[in-house]
Amino acid sequence: MGEGIGRLAKDTAVYGLSSIIGRLLNWLLVPLYVRVLENTGEYGAVTNLYGWTALLLVILTYGMETGFFRFVNKREETEPMRVYGTALYSTAFTSTLFLTACLLFLRPLSHATGYGAHPEYIGMIAGIVAVDAFCCIPFACLRYRGRAFRFTAIKLLNIGLTIVLNLFFLLICPWLYRLHPAWVEWFYRPGYGVGYIFVSNAIASAAVFFLLLPDMWPGLRAKMDWQRLKRMLAYSFPVLCLGVAGIFNQSADKILYPFLFEDKAHASAQLGIYGACFKIAVVMVMFIQAFRYAYEPFIFAKNREGDNRQAYARVMKYFIICSLMLFLGVMFYIDVLKHFVGPAYYPGLGVIPVVMLGELFYGIYFNLSVWYKLTDRTIWGARFSVAGCLVTVAMILLFVPRYGFMACAWASFASNLLMMMLSYFTGQKKYPIAYDLRSAGLYGLLVGGLYVAGMCPSIENSCLRLVYRTVLWLFLAGFIVKRDLPLREIPCMASCLERMKRKIFQPNK
Numbered sequence: 001m002g003e004g005i006g007r008l009a010k011d012t013a014v015y016g017l018s019s020i021i022g023r024l025l026n027w028l029l030v031p032l033y034v035r036v037l038e039n040t041g042e043y044g045a046v047t048n049l050y051g052w053t054a055l056l057l058v059i060l061t062y063g064m065e066t067g068f069f070r071f072v073n074k075r076e077e078t079e080p081m082r083v084y085g086t087a088l089y090s091t092a093f094t095s096t097l098f099l100t101a102c103l104l105f106l107r108p109l110s111h112a113t114g115y116g117a118h119p120e121y122i123g124m125i126a127g128i129v130a131v132d133a134f135c136c137i138p139f140a141c142l143r144y145r146g147r148a149f150r151f152t153a154i155k156l157l158n159i160g161l162t163i164v165l166n167l168f169f170l171l172i173c174p175w176l177y178r179l180h181p182a183w184v185e186w187f188y189r190p191g192y193g194v195g196y197i198f199v200s201n202a203i204a205s206a207a208v209f210f211l212l213l214p215d216m217w218p219g220l221r222a223k224m225d226w227q228r229l230k231r232m233l234a235y236s237f238p239v240l241c242l243g244v245a246g247i248f249n250q251s252a253d254k255i256l257y258p259f260l261f262e263d264k265a266h267a268s269a270q271l272g273i274y275g276a277c278f279k280i281a282v283v284m285v286m287f288i289q290a291f292r293y294a295y296e297p298f299i300f301a302k303n304r305e306g307d308n309r310q311a312y313a314r315v316m317k318y319f320i321i322c323s324l325m326l327f328l329g330v331m332f333y334i335d336v337l338k339h340f341v342g343p344a345y346y347p348g349l350g351v352i353p354v355v356m357l358g359e360l361f362y363g364i365y366f367n368l369s370v371w372y373k374l375t376d377r378t379i380w381g382a383r384f385s386v387a388g389c390l391v392t393v394a395m396i397l398l399f400v401p402r403y404g405f406m407a408c409a410w411a412s413f414a415s416n417l418l419m420m421m422l423s424y425f426t427g428q429k430k431y432p433i434a435y436d437l438r439s440a441g442l443y444g445l446l447v448g449g450l451y452v453a454g455m456c457p458s459i460e461n462s463c464l465r466l467v468y469r470t471v472l473w474l475f476l477a478g479f480i481v482k483r484d485l486p487l488r489e490i491p492c493m494a495s496c497l498e499r500m501k502r503k504i505f506q507p508n509k
Helices: 003-036 040-061 064-072 080-104 106-112 119-144 148-179 193-211 213-221 226-260 264-280 282-305 309-332 334-340 343-348 351-368 370-374 378-403 405-430 437-455 462-484 491-505
Strands: none
Touching (some): 003 148, 064 080, 080 106, 080 119, 080 213, 119 148, 119 213, 193 213, 226 264, 264 282, 264 334, 264 343, 282 309, 309 351, 309 437, 370 378
């Protein structure tokens, strides 16, 4: 597959460790949340506020992460730490400004968002967003320096601490309160379940900040370069528009849903069902995030070597193959995965295939974004994302009051499909790349056929049904290996086979 592709695969695996394990462990918290929280409405509050968190985080990083990678990898750049320091000081200032403003106007903000009874929720979310936005740049520097294992270790520690604190506040403290109230009543408040989810996140974010201090020091020692900052902001502003529109495409349903119904309790309960079932589809999001962490440094580094369009096309091919395998795997084992959320949430299972396909389109769109990032035409990304955002908002406003959360899933699907198509056709004119459309179409049709073959037959015995679907999935895997992943072409596999051959036929050497 080539040294560059092999390096990308390795980095995707390492970065994916933090992303996949983290999201998997957070995913495993969903059964805890849906069983410990009093009703689906409380989980709806979690879904809503974390929707706001995702949007605000993109705004507060304002494309500086991508800008950092672009400028630090320029051929003429001789002071990479000045680029790092400039990005670091810029995000530090804006994050501090945001947190101060939120704390000053905490009461009005909490009432405007519907959490007037718990303004501390908004305060904690503001603190989490401010710290995480600032920490994005040190994490980006770790990726630039190739320190994937330190990046992963800190991410995993953050996740582990969040999980331990959730278990402590939601399970251990209530148990201790029943047995020996005096041990925990000085800090523990019964019935504050949702609040402790945010408390856990806030403590973990603070811990990550302190762990990253040694990695911040080289940038903090470098002087702020105002001229660099102006150029970085000019490059990053379209990325900000792209990011805001992109994340709003993913979060608009969770943010707008409570405002579209007069019965707020009903809206929150339905949003809780949608949010919990959305978590089942998170495996596609995990893969895309892991890929993204490795891909941006890869494409900018490759660009320094010259024109590598063939490599970008091959990456797209393998990305689509892996994504389709994930989609089929999740859908074939949905009878098992649905138990993570419980019967009260089963009405939302229908959103899972639609959401996963929408995320697949978004992943392809991210792959396609290489053309406008490398040619410094990021304004096109902003245009595509704004178009997708308009479709998302329009469909949510028009159809959610009538069709409920299924309209949210289809809005995401349509929006990501539109952005993917716009980026592809525009990119082929501005920066043509010979993508393997034949393979993409073949695998799309094959997976579609296997999906129908696996889901339509009515097999009453659950074990036989799973065995039947497993056979279909293995058929897909075998077809892929035979057609596009011959073992002799995989470098690590080829070296292993060569060593085995020498041991067998030349045992004395």
